[in-house]
Amino acid sequence: MRSLNFLLVGLAMLLQSSIFSQAVPMANIKGGEFVPLYGTKTTVKVDDFKMDVYPVTNKDFQKFLKSNPQWQRSKVKKLFADESYLNLWIDDLNFGEGQKANSPVTGISWFAAKNYCECQGKRLPTTDEWEYAAMASQKQADAREEVSYNQYILKWYETPNTFEKEIGSTFKNYWGVYDLHGLVWEWTLDFNSVLLSGESRKDSAGDNSLFCGASAIGATDLMNYAAFMRYAFRGSVKANYSIKNLGFRCVQDVPAETI
């Protein structure tokens, strides 16, 4: 009887630890409406959701690789990751000497990022969710008109090697989320909803043979080229690319009643 009890307790603990072994702080983001830079000039609605406070780190990803060997560099399928996948890591399970445990993990493809989030019972944020959370400054939920906020972002674009910084090294925004700007680009669930041909001069006119539907890159605010450049970046990558400056974080849906 007693041994059965112990077994049960042991099992329960195992269960607990495997569910919460990679618990990261998350912030509650209250949903709302906003006009994103691209596409329709009408507002987009974002539901309440929870977002990781920090991007996923090298240490987090290392733990994930130990229990998910199919995503290790030597084992990953080429369909899901290109030749640059984790190319700065020493081997399958150890990140590079120059890399820090608490720096955001980069050089991972969209498939790897997506799977990591799913393993945590979460998912990648949609582009709208990411942009909604990211338009916040320290004090305001929507700081897109603020000159200093835009300048901060643009300065970051010109600063090299920010992927070497550690998480939490930029500002805490209105929602309590760090590092949406200033560290690395981040994968989104529907990054491939950006319709760019790569020929930006034509994109502004809209080419109807390449894209069906209203393909015009009708930026609602041409001066908001800080956001513009994020979309340009998203439009230049494919799901299996692994890029030095590109990491990710996860979000979680929230049942309507809790917030």
Added chain:
Amino acid sequence: MINYIKKAGINYFYFLFAIVLIAGSFTSCEKAVAAKENPEQMRIYGESEAELTAPPMVPRPVGNRAPTKLIINMEVVEKEMEMSDGVSYVYWTFDGTVPGSFIRTRVGDEIEFHLKNHPDSKLPHNIDLHAVTGPGGGAESSFVAPGREAVFTFKTMNPGLYVYHCATAPVGMHIANGMYGLILVEPAGGLPPVDKEYYIMQGDFYTEGKNGERGLQAFDMQKAVDENADYVVFNGSVGALTGDNAIHAEVGETVRLYVGNGGPNLVSSFHVIGEIFDKVYVEGGSMINNNVQTTLIPAGGAAIVEFKVDVPGELVLVDHSIFRAFNKGALGILKVEGKENPQIFGGKIEEKAYNPTPLIAAGTVTEKETESKPDLLSLAQKLERGKTVYTQNCFACHQANGEGIPNAFPPLAKSDYLNADVHRSIGAVKYGLSGEITVNGVKYNSVMPKVAISDEDVASVLTYIYNNWGNNKTEVSPEMVKKVK
């Protein structure tokens, strides 16, 4: 009979053969001519990697070579470099330089272009070469994310000097950060040879801080939209072509400059101070203009200028919208060394004084000049003239109202020393005064240099002094002044 027929037949045969041969040669000639004139039909011989050079150098001329397959490898690098003394800027570059590498090809070449984007880059980039006939000049086909490489091919269809630049949105920003360069497509046979060739490209830069403000400067989009440049420079930075970086030539050499203008906004009025362009390939095309002083280079355009340097010295390359040259950096130096040629340029042969009105204190006044002036001024005229002379010569030390400066310069107001002896005063002005004197009970021991003015002016200024500030109202005449030796 039969032999005759045979002979005739053979002759006829030869005749036909000759005609066919001649006709054949004509048609193949046409094809050959067509191939020569139509780049699309030019045959390609061999394959090699293109020689690319960093500015201001250019690769070797193509000379007489046949069209070939050229492989071009270019890498986009985002890096911080110096814009000016103490001012740095994050440039986005092709191959690490602004402008990017010079590409040299000939008409009919087949180019295989490899564009790589360094993994450390933040942003995707691409390239639009104005030499490409095809969509976007290659921009669509070369769009690359960081850590990726794109390969596309094109044929050079037209000879000329062409700009290439990045065309990723926002295009203005990519160009403004330095993503431009030149590609030369030489005609069949190559351009006529010259002694020296150099690569120069003008660009305008927009920074958050003013021109000269130290530190790492960020790009300022608003200034760029307003076309309000802080720096206008050749080859990416102030001083890229000056001092140790100046370009060189020898007297007697022909110099060819491949000059581009990356913009993003400003048109260049390109001029070389001290030279005249013997030849200008207008806008980088096939039309040649001669004897040009200043040529216009459009933003996103180029020109080829040629001139023979005849005399040694420093030739200054400028954008003749002159404030850009002297206040924003659009200045470069071409050092010419060698033998002087006094016939072409004699240089300065003499320097002397120029004095249209002797009343002004400078140089010597001859007797002749004095005599030609009116002999005497009235008291009023003397006072007026004296005031002017006083202000120009005496005011500094003796002050506006003759109060002097305590412990330094004696007063002239109510001065016992002055009033006691007019001839002594004249002497002080004419020959100077040194040693200890006592004025109004105060000792002064200094040096007063002589005042180099005419006797008339001495008379006028002393009259002015004596008739002001409580002095004894003596009127001094030029005769009195002349008498004091």
Added chain:
Amino acid sequence: MYPPKLFNIISIMKNLMIVLLMALILISCKTETDKVSEVAVLESKSTNELNKEIPELSVYNLPSTWTTQNNEQIELKDLQGKVVVMVMIYTSCKAACPRLVADMRNIERRVNKSDLKNVQFIMVSIDPETDTPQRLKEFSIENVMEDDHWMFLRGTTEDTREFAAVLAVNYKKITPIDFSHSNIISVFDTRGVMVHQQEGLGVDNEETINAINEQLKSI
């Protein structure tokens, strides 16, 4: 045998243990979580081990399950063995999709009749919510694409997004009924590796035909 109370406790514990064990299995992460059915997940795990032949670059590495216009469930790897020509559209599209469908038909016409049994022409919907199997069936009838070599597929929203990412097809919902998407027709070899893509509308399909015929040679 045992006193009734103890018996109850034991049986409860037994049940609890079974539940815990099942939970543990579900929590450890597999290649791709399939929200459609856990049973299918367990099945695909074993079949994956069987099909070690699938090349790394093959799209059949995606374990997602899809529904055809005839309401059948298939996994992508069921398409192994045929040359696959695929396009992503949605049935309510008025602008480009009819033209894409026409492009697909032009390609189909140029394939030898005798080879058609070895080619599968597939239209995948990017609007799975509207394009139910019934809707897809209607569409196939409207467009006279009822022969066996035509297939229409829809999956979950997530699987669709993932599949598009593999094909590098970009799409975005721009109004409740309209999508913006790239117009790409892809050709896969018999093992699911992409060998050719044709981008744009009314494009010269010469290279696509060549790619298909090239792959047919290996059958």
